[in-house]
Amino acid sequence: MAPDTPLKDRLRTDLTAAIRGRDKLRAGTIRMVLAAISEAEVAGKQAVVLSDQQVLDVVVREAKKRREAEEAFLSAGRAELADKERAEAGVLADYLPAQLSAEEISTLVSAAIEQTGAAPLGPRGMGKVMGVLTPQTRGKADGGAVATEVRRQLAG
Known part of the structure; x- marks a missing residue:
């Protein structure tokens, strides 16, 4: 499938292929x-169509649930049961962007x-830095x- 295909369409196509291939997991x-x-689309007062980034956020959230359940x-x-959660997380990883390394x-x-220009380890400094980093790392790195x-780095 083309790389510019919306994630939701890719999921639907892959679901059809998995059903035909009898891949239950x-x-x-x-x-x-x-x-x-x-569920995310119908949450709130009126139904909306999620953007590709919002769909990715849902996939990230579901992958995080699998990791937490595995632990x-x-x-x-x-x-x-941990093996099942790990396997599901592996399937979801196919839809996530490449993860950032520690470096x-x-x-x-x-x-x-x-x-x-964050000050060393103050809550304001931490908040400022995380505010800049969150959009850059969303879906690519664990927030923790x-x-x-x-x-x-702020302590050092």
Whole structure:
């Protein structure tokens, strides 16, 4: 499929292919994401069509839920359920942009601190830096990892 195809259309096409290929895991995961997208579209006073970025945000949110559920199942000693969540997260990863490395996050944080002139480890400094970084890292890096790096650099 063309790279400029909207993500929602790509999900629908991939769902059809997964059903035809009898790939239950992939089909179930994509159905779950499409349901979450539909739910987001009808939330509020009137139905709206989500932009591609908003659809990506839903996919990111669903992938995060899978990671958190996997951790919870592992800590509860339920490896078989953790494996299922890990597999679903793997399917969702196909729809996410490439993740930033720790070095790339560090470089972005340094640039954002320099750009904002943030004071060392104050809540205002942290907020300013995160305000600049969030749009740059959305969907490409875990917010917790970015915040940790900001705290580390502001403290140092």
